[in-house]
Amino acid sequence: MSETAMGASQKDFESAMSQVKRLKDPGNEVKLKLYALYKQATEGPCNTPKPGVFDLINKAKWDAWNALGSLPKETARQNYVDLVSGLSSSSDSSSQVKPEADRKQSGYETLVVTSEDGITKIMMNRPAKKNAMTMRMYEEIMLALKAASKDDSAITVLTGNGDYYSSGNDLTNFTDIPSGGVEEKAKNSAILLRDFVDCFIDFPKPLIAVVNGPAVGISVTILGLFEVVYASDRATFHTPFSHLGQSPEGCSSYTFPKIMGPAKAAEMLIFGKKLTAAEACAQGLVTEVFPDSTFQKEVWTRLKAYSKLPPNAMRISKQMIRNREKEKLHAVNAEESSTLQERWLSDECMNAIMNFLTRKAKL
Numbered sequence: 001m002s003e004t005a006m007g008a009s010q011k012d013f014e015s016a017m018s019q020v021k022r023l024k025d026p027g028n029e030v031k032l033k034l035y036a037l038y039k040q041a042t043e044g045p046c047n048t049p050k051p052g053v054f055d056l057i058n059k060a061k062w063d064a065w066n067a068l069g070s071l072p073k074e075t076a077r078q079n080y081v082d083l084v085s086g087l088s089s090s091s092d093s094s095s096q097v098k099p100e101a102d103r104k105q106s107g108y109e110t111l112v113v114t115s116e117d118g119i120t121k122i123m124m125n126r127p128a129k130k131n132a133m134t135m136r137m138y139e140e141i142m143l144a145l146k147a148a149s150k151d152d153s154a155i156t157v158l159t160g161n162g163d164y165y166s167s168g169n170d171l172t173n174f175t176d177i178p179s180g181g182v183e184e185k186a187k188n189s190a191i192l193l194r195d196f197v198d199c200f201i202d203f204p205k206p207l208i209a210v211v212n213g214p215a216v217g218i219s220v221t222i223l224g225l226f227e228v229v230y231a232s233d234r235a236t237f238h239t240p241f242s243h244l245g246q247s248p249e250g251c252s253s254y255t256f257p258k259i260m261g262p263a264k265a266a267e268m269l270i271f272g273k274k275l276t277a278a279e280a281c282a283q284g285l286v287t288e289v290f291p292d293s294t295f296q297k298e299v300w301t302r303l304k305a306y307s308k309l310p311p312n313a314m315r316i317s318k319q320m321i322r323n324r325e326k327e328k329l330h331a332v333n334a335e336e337s338s339t340l341q342e343r344w345l346s347d348e349c350m351n352a353i354m355n356f357l358t359r360k361a362k363l
C-alpha cells in the first residue's frame with residue numbers, strides 16, 4: 001500500500017473480520033497480532049490492567065495489544081485489513097509454499113520482513129525518503145521485533161533498502177500536531193521513543209545491524225544495543241543532535257562513552273562529528289567493514305553460517321553479556337526520553353526542524 005493511500009474503511013474492516021473466520025489456523029503469533037490490531041482499531045491503546053504472570057494466554061494478548069502503544073485506530077484498522085489480505089492470498093497459494101521457504105510477512109507498510117535460513121530480516125523500506133523513521137515505522141519495527149523474539153529464527157537482522165541505512169527520525173513527524181498541542185505531541189513522542197528503545201534493550205536473540213549505507217540519528221545510537229554491526233564502506237555514522245537542538249537517545253549517552261571512550265563519544269554526540277565506516281570500526285561501534293561491491297554477499301554468507309549455531313546457546317550467551325546492564329539501560333532510556341521531551345519544545349529544536357522542512361539547511 002502506498003504511504004499516501006487512504007486508510008481502510010469500516011466496511012473493509014468488517015469484511016476482513018469475516019474473512020478471518022474462513023482462514024485456516026494462521027498460528028498463535030499471527031492470531032495475537034490480529035487480536036492486538038483488532039483491539040487497537042476498536043478501543044484504542046491498551047486500557048486494561050496487566051494480567052498476572054501465570055495468566056499466560058491473557059498476558060500474551062495484553063502484551064500484544066500494549067505493544068501497539070499509541071498507534072492510531074485508523075492505522076490499526078488498516079494494518080488489520082492488510083494482514084488479513086496477506087493471509088488470504090498466502091492461504092490461497094498455500095499448496096505451493098514450503099514450510100522452510102522464504103516467508104515474507106505481510107501487514108507492514110514501512111518494512112519488508114522475511115524469515116529464511118534461521119534469520120529474520122527486518123528491512124526498513126522507504127528508500128525514496130532515505131528510510132526516515134515515521135511514527136508508523138517505529139511501531140512496525142517494535143511489532144516485527146516482538147514477532148522475531150518468538151519465531152523460530154536464531155538471529156535477527158535490521159537493515160535498510162536503497163542507498164541509505166536510515167536518515168533517522170522523520171522530521172515531518174513533528175508536523176502532525178494533535179489537539180492537545182505541541183506539549184501532547186512531545187509527550188507522546190517521548191513515550192514512543194522509550195517503548196521503541198526498550199524493545200532493543202530487551203530483545204532476547206542476537207541482533208545484527210547490516211548497515212548498507214549512511215546512518216543518521218536514532219539509527220546510529222541504537223547500534224550500541226546490537227551484538228554485531230556490519231557496515232559497507234559507503235556507510236557513515238552521524239548524530240547531529242546539537243544541530244537539531246536535540247539531545248542523545250537510544251542509550252547512546254551511556255553506551256557510546258563505554259564503547260569509544262568519553263572524548264570520542266563527545267565529538268559524535270555533542271559536536272555531531274560524522275564518522276566514516278572505517279572510523280566507526282576503529283572506535284568499536286562497528287564490528288567489521290566490507291567493500292560495498294561485495295558487502296551483501298559476504299555479510300549474508302557469514303550470517304547464514306552463524307544462524308546454524310545452536311540457537312539456545314546463542315540466546316543464553318547474549319543474555320549473559322547483556323543482562324547485568326539491562327536495568328541501567330532502561331534507566332538511561334527513561335532519562336534520555338524525558339530530556340528529549342523538553343528539548344522538542346525548545347526554540348532551538350523547533351527552528352532546526354523548520355529549517356529542514358523549508359529546505360533552508362541541510363546537514
Ligand SMILES: CCCC/C=C/CC(=O)SCCNC(=O)CCNC(=O)[C@H](O)C(C)(C)COP(=O)(O)OP(=O)(O)OC[C@H]1O[C@@H](n2cnc3c(N)ncnc32)[C@H](O)[C@@H]1OP(=O)(O)O
Pocket residue numbers: 128129130132133167168169170171172189190192193216217218219240241244246249356362363
Ligand atoms: C519519536 C522518536 C524520535 C526519536 C528521535 C531521533 C533523533 C534523530 O534521529 S535526529 C536525526 C534526524 N535526521 C536528520 O536530521 C536527517 C535529515 N535529512 C537530511 O539531512 C538529508 O535528507 C540527508 C542528508 C539524509 C540526505 O540528503 P540527500 O540530499 O541525499 O537527499 P534528500 O533529497 O535530502 O532526501 C530525499 C528525500 O528524503 C527526505 N528525507 C530524508 N531524510 C529525512 C528525514 N530524516 N526526515 C524527513 N524527510 C527526510 C527528504 O526530505 C527528501 O524528500 P523529498 O524528495 O520529498 O524532498
